[in-house]
Amino acid sequence: MGGYIVKRLISAVPVLLGITIIVFLIMSLIPGDPATAILGSYATPENVEKLNRDLGLDKPVITRYFIWITNMLTGDFGRSYSLNRPVIDEVLERFNATLILAGTAFVLCSVLGILAGVISAARQYGVADKIITFVVLIGISVPSFFLGMMMILLFAVNLRWLPVSGMYAIYGGGDLPDLLRHLIMPALALAAVATGVIARLSRSAMLEVLRQDFIRTARAKGVPERRVIMGHALRAAMVSIIPVLGIQAGFVLSGAVYIEIVFQWPGVGRMLVDAILKRDLLLVQGGVVFVAACYVLFNIAVDVAQSLLDPRIKT
Amino acid sequence: MTAFLKLLFRNRLAALGAVVLSVILILVLLTPVLPLQNPDITATADRFQKPFTEGHLLGTDHLGRDLLSRLLHGTRLSLAVGIAAALIAATIGSAIGIVAGYFGGRADNIIMRGVDMLMAFPYILLALAIVAALGPGLMNALIAVAAVNVPFFARNIRGITVGLAGREFIDAARLAGMGHIRIILTELLPNVLPVIIIAMSTTVGWMILETAGLSFLGLGSQPPQADLGSMLGEARSALISHPHTSVVPGIMIFLIVMSINLLGDGVRDALDPRLRSGALSRPRAMTLVERKGEVPAPTDDLLAIQDLQTQFHVGGRVYRAVGGVSLSVKQGECLGVIGESGSGKSVTALSVMGLVASPPGVITGGAVRFQGEDLIGASYESLRQKRGDRVAYIFQDPLSTLHPLYRVGRQLSEAIQSHHDIPKADAQARAVQLLRDVRIPNAEARVDNYPHELSGGMRQRVGIAMALANEPDVIIADEPTTALDVTVQAQILSLLDDLRRERGLAIIFITHDFGVVAQLCDRIAVMYAGRIVEEGPTSSVLEAPAHPYTKRLIACVPELGGGQRELAAIPGLPPLVDDLPPGCAFAPRCEKAQDTCRTSEVMLKGDTSRAVRCHYPEEAV
Numbered sequence: 001m002g003g004y005i006v007k008r009l010i011s012a013v014p015v016l017l018g019i020t021i022i023v024f025l026i027m028s029l030i031p032g033d034p035a036t037a038i039l040g041s042y043a044t045p046e047n048v049e050k051l052n053r054d055l056g057l058d059k060p061v062i063t064r065y066f067i068w069i070t071n072m073l074t075g076d077f078g079r080s081y082s083l084n085r086p087v088i089d090e091v092l093e094r095f096n097a098t099l100i101l102a103g104t105a106f107v108l109c110s111v112l113g114i115l116a117g118v119i120s121a122a123r124q125y126g127v128a129d130k131i132i133t134f135v136v137l138i139g140i141s142v143p144s145f146f147l148g149m150m151m152i153l154l155f156a157v158n159l160r161w162l163p164v165s166g167m168y169a170i171y172g173g174g175d176l177p178d179l180l181r182h183l184i185m186p187a188l189a190l191a192a193v194a195t196g197v198i199a200r201l202s203r204s205a206m207l208e209v210l211r212q213d214f215i216r217t218a219r220a221k222g223v224p225e226r227r228v229i230m231g232h233a234l235r236a237a238m239v240s241i242i243p244v245l246g247i248q249a250g251f252v253l254s255g256a257v258y259i260e261i262v263f264q265w266p267g268v269g270r271m272l273v274d275a276i277l278k279r280d281l282l283l284v285q286g287g288v289v290f291v292a293a294c295y296v297l298f299n300i301a302v303d304v305a306q307s308l309l310d311p312r313i314k315t
Numbered sequence: 316m317t318a319f320l321k322l323l324f325r326n327r328l329a330a331l332g333a334v335v336l337s338v339i340l341i342l343v344l345l346t347p348v349l350p351l352q353n354p355d356i357t358a359t360a361d362r363f364q365k366p367f368t369e370g371h372l373l374g375t376d377h378l379g380r381d382l383l384s385r386l387l388h389g390t391r392l393s394l395a396v397g398i399a400a401a402l403i404a405a406t407i408g409s410a411i412g413i414v415a416g417y418f419g420g421r422a423d424n425i426i427m428r429g430v431d432m433l434m435a436f437p438y439i440l441l442a443l444a445i446v447a448a449l450g451p452g453l454m455n456a457l458i459a460v461a462a463v464n465v466p467f468f469a470r471n472i473r474g475i476t477v478g479l480a481g482r483e484f485i486d487a488a489r490l491a492g493m494g495h496i497r498i499i500l501t502e503l504l505p506n507v508l509p510v511i512i513i514a515m516s517t518t519v520g521w522m523i524l525e526t527a528g529l530s531f532l533g534l535g536s537q538p539p540q541a542d543l544g545s546m547l548g549e550a551r552s553a554l555i556s557h558p559h560t561s562v563v564p565g566i567m568i569f570l571i572v573m574s575i576n577l578l579g580d581g582v583r584d585a586l587d588p589r590l591r592s593g594a595l596s597r598p599r600a601m602t603l604v605e606r607k608g609e610v611p612a613p614t615d616d617l618l619a620i621q622d623l624q625t626q627f628h629v630g631g632r633v634y635r636a637v638g639g640v641s642l643s644v645k646q647g648e649c650l651g652v653i654g655e656s657g658s659g660k661s662v663t664a665l666s667v668m669g670l671v672a673s674p675p676g677v678i679t680g681g682a683v684r685f686q687g688e689d690l691i692g693a694s695y696e697s698l699r700q701k702r703g704d705r706v707a708y709i710f711q712d713p714l715s716t717l718h719p720l721y722r723v724g725r726q727l728s729e730a731i732q733s734h735h736d737i738p739k740a741d742a743q744a745r746a747v748q749l750l751r752d753v754r755i756p757n758a759e760a761r762v763d764n765y766p767h768e769l770s771g772g773m774r775q776r777v778g779i780a781m782a783l784a785n786e787p788d789v790i791i792a793d794e795p796t797t798a799l800d801v802t803v804q805a806q807i808l809s810l811l812d813d814l815r816r817e818r819g820l821a822i823i824f825i826t827h828d829f830g831v832v833a834q835l836c837d838r839i840a841v842m843y844a845g846r847i848v849e850e851g852p853t854s855s856v857l858e859a860p861a862h863p864y865t866k867r868l869i870a871c872v873p874e875l876g877g878g879q880r881e882l883a884a885i886p887g888l889p890p891l892v893d894d895l896p897p898g899c900a901f902a903p904r905c906e907k908a909q910d911t912c913r914t915s916e917v918m919l920k921g922d923t924s925r926a927v928r929c930h931y932p933e934e935a936v
Contacts, residue, residue: 018432022441029448124598141573143524145531146547146565149554157555164555210598213715216670220710221703221730221781225600225695235720254439258528262551269439273532276447284447288440295437310720311765 004307008300019292020072024065027285039081077286082278087286091268095290097167098267100179102256104187106249109194114234114241116195117202121210122229132199139196144255148189148262155185165264186263190255194248201244205237212236239310246302250295329581335574339567343391351384355539363557376546376560377553385541390567392542393530396457397523403461404522405515408468413499413507415469416476427473433466442525446534453526453542456535460525468514475510479503516582520575527568543568601669601695604678613687616643617821618667618706618789623691624680625659625666634893636662638845639681644789644821649812651836651853652825653868655889659845660825664791666691668702685789704734707782711794713774717766723750723777724762730784749780753810772803779807783814789821796831808835829872833857841865844890844900851925861927861934864901899929907931 035051036043052058059067071078077087120132156164167182168174209215210233218232219225257269264270268287275283307313342349358379366374366382373382415426433441445459479485480503488498529535530544541549543564550560602625611621625637637659644650652660665671667683667690683690685706690698710716718726727749728742735742743762750758753776766774775795782790792811796804812835814820824836832839832853839856841849841864849862860866867885887904890896899917902908912930919928 014428015432015435018428019435022432022436023444026441026444026448029445031449122598137573137576141569141576143527143565143568143572145528146561146568149547149551149561149565152554153558207598211672213710213712214718216665216672217708217710217716217781218718219600219702220668220670220708221784222699222701222733223703223729224699224733227733228600232718232721236718239720250437253437257439257443258531261532272440272443272447273534276443276451276534279450281447284444288444292436292440296435299435312719312767 001304001308005300005304008303012296012300015296016293019296020069020289021065023285023289023292024068027281028061030281072286072289077290078282080275080280080283082275082280082283087283088290090271090283091287091290094266094268094271094287095294097265098253098256098260098269098291100167101183101186101190101259101265101267102249102252104183105190105194105256106252108187109191109198109248109252110245112191113195113198114202116199118206118229118234118237120199120203121206124207129203132203136196136199139192140200142192143258144189144193145258145262147192148186148259151185151189152262165262167266182263186259186265189262190252190259193255194252197251198241198244198248202237202241205240206233208240209233209236235309239306242302242306242309246299249298249302253291253295326581326584328577329584332574332577332581335570336578339390339571339574340394342387343394346387346391349387351387352381354380354384354388354541356380363553363560366559366563373563374559376550377557382560382563385546386543386563386567389541389543389546389564390571392453392536392540393523393527393544393568394571396453396526396542397460397519400457400461400464400522400526401515401519403457404464404518405468405511407461408465409472409507409511411465411469412472412474413476413503416473417480417495417499417503419477419480423473426469430466430469434470438463438525439528442529443534446529451534451537453530453536453540456526456529459529460522463525464518464522467518468511471514472507472511475507476503479506513582513586517579520572520579523575524568524572599673601698602666602671602673602676602678604669604691606678606680606691608680610682610689610692613684613689614643615687616684617646617648617686618823619643619684620663620667620681621684622681623663623666623678623683625662625671625676625678627675628677629675632893634891635845635895636676636892637666638892638895640842640845640847641681642823642840642847644823646788646821647815647819648838649815649822649824649836651832651839652823652842653827653829653832653839654842655827655868657889657892658842659892660842661793662845663842664708664793664823664825667791668706668708669698670702670708700734703730703782703787704785705787706789706791707785707787709778709782709790709792709795711797713778714766714771716778717774719766722763722765723769727762727777727781727784730781734785745784746780749784750777752783753777753780754806755780772799772807775799775803775807776810779810786818787820789823791823791825793825794827797826797828804831811835829857829869841868844895845892846900846928847919847926848901848928849926850919850921855925859934861925861932862901862929863905863907863931863933866933 033048035048039047039051075088077091079085080087080090083090116132116136120129123129152164155162162185163169163182167179169178169182214236215228215233218228223232256267257273259265260267260270261273268291272284272287275287358375361371361375361379362377364371364375364379366372368374371381371383373386376382376385411426411430415423441463442459445462446455449455449458485498485502488502493501526535527542527544527547530542531548533545533548536542536545538545538549546564547561547568550564554561614621620640620642623637623640624635627634627636640659640663642650642652642663652663654660662671662676666678669690671678678691681691685701690701717723724743724746727746728739731737731742731745732739746762747758750761755761755773755776761769761773766777769777778795796807799807808831811822815822822835824832826832836853839851839853840847841856841862843864849856849860849865851861856865857869860869871884885904890900890903896902896913898911898913898915899905899908902912905912909930917928917930919926921927
């Protein structure tokens with residue numbers, strides 16, 4: 001097992017390098033002089049020249065890439081011009097908030113989605129199946145940002161159950177219950193679409209498994225139906241559900257950008273959008289590379305989970 | 316194509332999606348000629364008018380602009396941008412996929428590595444990076460969304476192309492001296508195009524949503540021009556005071572995405588009708604029972620199947636898989652049930668414990684009695700308590716009948732713990748003992764193996780051990796040796812025979828192999844088209860078959876050392892059980908058949924010791 005994890009980590013190195021190359025190439029699409037693009041057209045020539053020197057823009061492309069990547073390996077992602085602080089500090093702080101939001105949403109959509117799919121499959125064409133299928137259809141069709149806005153209207157403005165936005169109350173907040181109260185709506189809004197997708201997939205995976213011979217065997221030996229469904233069938237279905245969880249994690253992370261805007265959540269997505277609007281390109285570049293790298297590592301964890309579940313995978 | 320459309324529109328939800336989408340498309344196409352106000356003319360005096368006010372059907376926004384007009388123009392823009400992005404992504408992605416798939420080798424390798432790298436990004440990071448570099452704007456958002464979706468098309472189309480590139484017609488084109496570009500354009504592209512179109516139709520809704528999302532973030536369309544996303548984004552600041560400005564564009568996005576989803580689901584189902592047929596589904600814990608007619612009275616047999624009728628109901632058709640079968644076994648007795656594939660012998664066996672897949676299986680008549688108690692009408696819980704405990708099964712093909720993800724020891728101990736409240740360690744020790752009983756060498760180590768780590772013979776022994784786990788009274792063995800080679804088969808048969816003599820077990824042995832029956836069984840029942848055609852003691856049935864079918868079936872068996880005798884195959888095929896003839900089911904294939912055989916039903920004559928269903932039997936019974 002340990003060997004397998006090491007092997008997967010080593011195989012991630014070229015992917016991580018590829019990510020840096022792609023981001024580097026995209027950033028070199030910037031029309032005109034990058035230093036001017038970063039500093040704005042009112043920048044003084046001295047500042048432009050200084051930035052050019054700092055970024056190594058006077059050097060050849062290949063050299064520039066290597067300077068950038070060696071700097072990143074030492075933890076130096078450059079300096080944000082709009083915030084006047086190191087990019088890595090800002091990204092780490094913001095990523096923490098995103099992790100809380102996206103992590104909660106991911107757990108929610110996995111648990112709710114699989115549960116809904118299992119119930120739907122076990123009661124195929126029954127009332128529960130029809131209700132779940134209908135709710136899922138609505139869920140995967142509502143854009144998360146619109147859903148978030150409607151939730152604010154209903155639960156925060158009309159019913160006054162939950163705070164409108166933010167991560168903590170401005171006065172007197174800051175503890176865990178306060179965080180949870182602020183977290184409920186954005187996490188649910190963010191989880192909605194992925195829950196629907198996972199529920200659909202779990203339903204079809206379960207139906208596929210339920211007609212396998214080993215399910216008949218389990219029933220023939222008198223295993224109670226609850227265990228047949230939640231044990232034998234679900235475990236086999238997880239083999240095809242887990243890879244989709246990995247893919248959906250990427251969509252949850254992406255959707256977090258919208259939800260962070262709607263709910264004023266101080267996460268990395270909102271930071272990126274602000275940075276783009278302020279043309280703080282180093283912050284964008286650092287944030288994108290950092291989050292993409294985390295996602296690659298997360299997918300390795302998914303592969304490891306898959307190999308723990310399925311003994312037929314050669315580790 | 317018409318069949319496809321018919322299938323598509325039989326699905327009411329898909330039809331609904333198509334209607335909603337068509338209405339939106341028509342409205343959007345007509346927008347320039349509809350009598351609408353200019354969407355960009357501001358009138359601050361009229362700001363935030365409620366819907367249904369005079370002159371503004373949907374009200375006005377924060378600058379007093381008519382929302383209906385803005386909505387239709389915005390939808391037009393959103394759809395145009397989304398469809399354009401889909402077209403661009405499909406064109407570039409497919410081109411990359413075709414080139415990679417057609418040329419293969421190193422080019423393919425390098426291209427697909429790049430595609431994998433792009434797919435390692437959560438999609439929005441890539442889109443944000445592109446917009447960051449190019450600057451906010453609708454055109455740049457379009458480029459970003461298209462670029463993000465290129466890898467999806469490249470990967471899908473490459474897969475299809477790789478399959479096509481190895482086919483004969485491509486080789487033929489190459490031998491005819493056609494250049495690469497011509498082969499790609501005239502031979503490959505027409506074959507790949509349908510796949511491209513389907514992939515596009517499933518992703519276009521997604522791309523509309525993504526561009527709307529970027530506009531919502533303020534990175535797409537810039538004022539005063541507005542698509543649905545930027546309308547929603549601008550309305551957000553007035554969400555609490557004037558919610559209608561948000562609700563209007565939001566619902567439009569919802570309607571577009573939902574109708575595309577419905578239509579996409581319909582297309583998928585119509586292309587793969589297997590999914591909807593219902594034949595594939597069997598989520599029920601026990602076979603559905605819709606018993607008509609009287610329930611036969613109990614007998615003193617250990618297990619008695621009485622006039623059992625099991626049917627499969629598939630889309631209006633009724634398949635009579637078991638049409639009134641009666642069988643019984645006493646303690647220590649072994650009954651062989653023999654017949655061709657599709658004769659209903661397995662369905663009979665599975666009906667006993669309600670294990671016929673349902674839907675589509677339905678038990679429509681008769682009874683199954685275990686020690687006099689009717690199992691067909693029994694509750695799920697009372698049936699479950701007997702499954703594997705009093706009546707156990709051994710199935711064919713143990714690779715698919717054992718759970719692939721559980722260790723065999725656990726599968727055995729679970730069989731025990733489902734019926735006996737004993738500690739896990741005890742159950743595990745008993746599992747080891749069971750493996751020893753079925754003569755698996757090194758049983759202590761084998762309990763920790765997964766099924767795929769065992770040989771076919773060993774897996775079959777595990778299946779038998781599982782059936783023995785609770786020392787049942789009856790074992791129903793459904794072709795347990797068919798998948799095995801002859802020496803293993805002989806070992807397993809003698810193992811079953813020993814157990815029968817040692818434990819007084821009753822066995823119902825289902826097979827199509829006369830040799831196995833002769834070796835193991837006291838009595839034989841021969842099945843044809845869901846009915847028993849002959850029954851009697853093994854030796855008398857084998858030596859003096861009474862039914863013409865039995866006789867011909869025995870004649871099909873090659874004899875070792877029998878010389879180069881011509882094997883007498885039975886002409887014709889067994890009848891389909893959804894269209895049984897009124898008379899004897901074997902009559903169309905029978906040499907001796909008379910008119911009476913074809914027109915009137917033939918009853919089973921004789922008693923359980925010797926019976927035949929034939930007007931003109933080979934031997935008097």
